[in-house]
Amino acid sequence: MATTGHTLKAFDDDLNQLRASIAEMGGLAEAAIAAAMRSLAERDSEGARLVVDEDRRIDALEAEIERLAVQIIALRAPMADDLREVVAALKIVGVVERIGDYAKNIAKRVPAIEDSPNLRPLSLLPEMGRIVAEMVRSALDAFVARDSAKAALVCERDKAVDDFYNSIFRTLLTFMMESPNNITPATHLLFVAKNLERIGDHATNIAEMVYFAATGGHLGEREKGADTTRPAER
Amino acid sequence: MVEVENRADTQAEPAPAESAPKMRARGVNVWYGDKQAINAVSIDVRPEHVTAFIGPSGCGKSTFLRTLNRMNDTIPSARVTGAIELDGEDIYSSGMDVVQLRARVGMVFQKPNPFPKSIYENVAYGPRIHGLATGRQELDSIVERSLKRAGLWEEVKDRLTESGTALSGGQQQRLCIARAIAVDPEVILMDEPCSALDPIATAKIEELIHELRGRYAIVIVTHNMQQAARVSQRTAFFHLGELLEYDETSRIFTNPKVERTKDYITGRYG
Numbered sequence: 001m002a003t004t005g006h007t008l009k010a011f012d013d014d015l016n017q018l019r020a021s022i023a024e025m026g027g028l029a030e031a032a033i034a035a036a037m038r039s040l041a042e043r044d045s046e047g048a049r050l051v052v053d054e055d056r057r058i059d060a061l062e063a064e065i066e067r068l069a070v071q072i073i074a075l076r077a078p079m080a081d082d083l084r085e086v087v088a089a090l091k092i093v094g095v096v097e098r099i100g101d102y103a104k105n106i107a108k109r110v111p112a113i114e115d116s117p118n119l120r121p122l123s124l125l126p127e128m129g130r131i132v133a134e135m136v137r138s139a140l141d142a143f144v145a146r147d148s149a150k151a152a153l154v155c156e157r158d159k160a161v162d163d164f165y166n167s168i169f170r171t172l173l174t175f176m177m178e179s180p181n182n183i184t185p186a187t188h189l190l191f192v193a194k195n196l197e198r199i200g201d202h203a204t205n206i207a208e209m210v211y212f213a214a215t216g217g218h219l220g221e222r223e224k225g226a227d228t229t230r231p232a233e234r
Numbered sequence: 235m236v237e238v239e240n241r242a243d244t245q246a247e248p249a250p251a252e253s254a255p256k257m258r259a260r261g262v263n264v265w266y267g268d269k270q271a272i273n274a275v276s277i278d279v280r281p282e283h284v285t286a287f288i289g290p291s292g293c294g295k296s297t298f299l300r301t302l303n304r305m306n307d308t309i310p311s312a313r314v315t316g317a318i319e320l321d322g323e324d325i326y327s328s329g330m331d332v333v334q335l336r337a338r339v340g341m342v343f344q345k346p347n348p349f350p351k352s353i354y355e356n357v358a359y360g361p362r363i364h365g366l367a368t369g370r371q372e373l374d375s376i377v378e379r380s381l382k383r384a385g386l387w388e389e390v391k392d393r394l395t396e397s398g399t400a401l402s403g404g405q406q407q408r409l410c411i412a413r414a415i416a417v418d419p420e421v422i423l424m425d426e427p428c429s430a431l432d433p434i435a436t437a438k439i440e441e442l443i444h445e446l447r448g449r450y451a452i453v454i455v456t457h458n459m460q461q462a463a464r465v466s467q468r469t470a471f472f473h474l475g476e477l478l479e480y481d482e483t484s485r486i487f488t489n490p491k492v493e494r495t496k497d498y499i500t501g502r503y504g
Contacts, residue, residue: 004497005502006500007501007502008501078500079499080488080489080496080499081489083488216488
């Protein structure tokens, strides 16, 4: 979606700054997910504490981008795709901030399970973490490039994340049934998986906003993964 | 011919619930001498809407506006072809009384142009020459009603005998609107009515347009896109004498279908 520049160059500068700030914020959120998952895998409480601290930078960028977006609306009176992009930016920063919170929540659980035996579903969790971090990056890359096709691809990956979650959910249930000693660590890992699943949903939301900003239309309903809220078949 | 049909695709089909168009233009061309200023424009103007014409300078929006009440007749080199109907009646037919037409389709210009007469006479002039009032009392009530509708009555009721040209720019423009309203028109054409006014006078005119909507079909040409967005329900984008896109105003400003429209309203034109 290459478009020619605005007659007023300062308007392009503002929009470019908005995109750069959102890319930066997304990069921080993506790094937070990766760092939280690494801390979890290595039972690294110090690394986890850093993730919690770094979340402040994400919050600060959210405030900065909101201020910039409001300023663009006030001073540039954006129209059509420019307007949709600025409105999408306002909504996206709120979602990225939530993604940062989920990464922080994962990091906060590291000390709680530090001394627990290594449960086997952890072999699935890193892969799930890698996929959702990639989805976050792709969604924000799509925003910066106004690339609706790339945004649509992000949405398609959400089903795989749902399937990961369901698989981990069932495995952890099995562990809990095997021994009551597993209940505390397995519950924490279940929340970790749930947080990753929510990050996947939020990345999908961002992609939907990007799609709307780029095209003015909405993505159709997509297929959902299996649902753990339904009773298991016996 | 094929081109004309393609263009028709970009012109929104009227929804069935809407009333019949007040004015209907089909395949309108305008030439100034050898130069074609308007090329195959077709558009419906609906009575319940404010319709805005936007586009870069020289795109033909004012020229097209002026075809709607035959103001181009006053320009010797201007030639108009195609069909323009008011309530289904061809306004360019030989039987059309142009003076009557301009009473039914009134016009407000860019620069306020009150007659060098009293405020009262400015408004009373039209009803008098069209024989709309049988006596002084009726004329008084038409003047009062028109000035009230134009939102000017409270400011001028105690000085109706003063000259219209002594009013402020914004007041003069509202006086011109009162003058257009006085002959009870069906359509009011406005050619950049606020471009000579300050923001407060502009806001008053925009509020007035909002109040007049529904009573008269209103067509406004404006260079100020925010103004088109604020006052109109339908927006038409003109470019190089062609109507490129005509749609709901909210759609034009959030998600235009035509690339040229988008470039223009987002400030990427040229």
